[in-house]
Amino acid sequence: MGQLDFLPVLLGSDVNVYGMARSFHEAYGVKSVAVGKGRLNATSNSAIVTVECVEPNLEDDAVFCKTLIDFAGRYPNKTLLLVPCGDNYIKLLVRNQDKLRPYYRFECIDEPLLMRLSIKESFYQVCEEHGFAFPKTTTCSYENYKGVELPFDFPVIIKPSNSVAYWNCHFQYKKKVFVANNRAEFDAILDAIYGSSYKDHLILQEYIPGDDSNMRVMNCYCGRDKKVKLIALGHALLEEHSPEGIGSYAAIISSHDDALSEQMRNFLEGIGYVGFANFDMKFDPRDGRYKLFEMNLRQGRSSFYVTAAGYNMAKWLVEDVLEHKDLPLTIATNEVLWSIIPKDVIFKYVRDEALKEKARALIKAGKYCQSMQYKPDRNFKHELAFFLNQMNYRKKYKKCFGNKGLHE
16 A cells, blocks of 8 residues: 555544544655644644644534535545544444445444443443443433432542533533532532533442552454454553543553453454444453453544554554455554653552553653654644743643542
């Protein structure tokens, strides 16, 4: 596949888009283009990706289709590989796939499976069917949330069932995920959420003991033949702690677990999945099991750790969707330390001394990767933005570390 044979068209403009663009550039030397609702710093002033089209109303189905069809007209002689990099974009693509197939190359699931997997209540039903453990969970609605009874003790995790609707709502001290330590905090958080435009269900979960380092992330790729082609596990060191970033990974050491990989393979092939999938789970020291939190129907925003470990995600996509290669299953085993935060933040806030020692050893061995530091993409504006970004992370951790309540 020569570098001029195709053009990656990435949906979004965040750090996930940058990671995919870097994967394409490393593998094929190709510069990606992006289409999104706006422009974010992660993809600004870059030599490997350009946000060529901005449409604030892109989440409207008719606007989404027209924008992408018109955009395809700019490149009449190119094979356009369409890559959604956000929850909203994968949903739009699945709903409108028949209209876009004449213009773009991509593979995705159908809408009934999308609905089963993207709404958390039904996703947990699917987990139960396939033997995956998950935290004790209940839900509440706008109609019944006042005085709702909980079948487990505090602390309680509170998060939206509909992440796209939640992203578009606004209220004071809004966070991606909340933790309520008692009933008073719980009631105040629910009042704040339902006092906004968000009126969908909320997921209420028991808190699994342990800090960020008990979290695991797994990225997988399933081919158009509905067989799993790539499984890559990551051991989290730190998550982000800013209100909008809670639950997003900031530092990961790539890892592997054969039993977990086989279970995930059976799960994905059992439901007939196609494309990238990203799973968040936490190791529960009480019973020694991984508890599955959620499934993202795309590669995760931290998924560049997979490419950094030597398993370039762009290659799996190109070889499956464009080249129609018969790919075997690869289970990633290489170790690397991936991060989007400064090294000093890692060593200041990670509590597990053994993990910190492992991180130091990987850095010393040259097995360290920072997503936004890429030699072919160095210029003054990009480097300045990266420097300011890293300074901002230091400020955020100092201000927000451990704060998952309804306050600043």
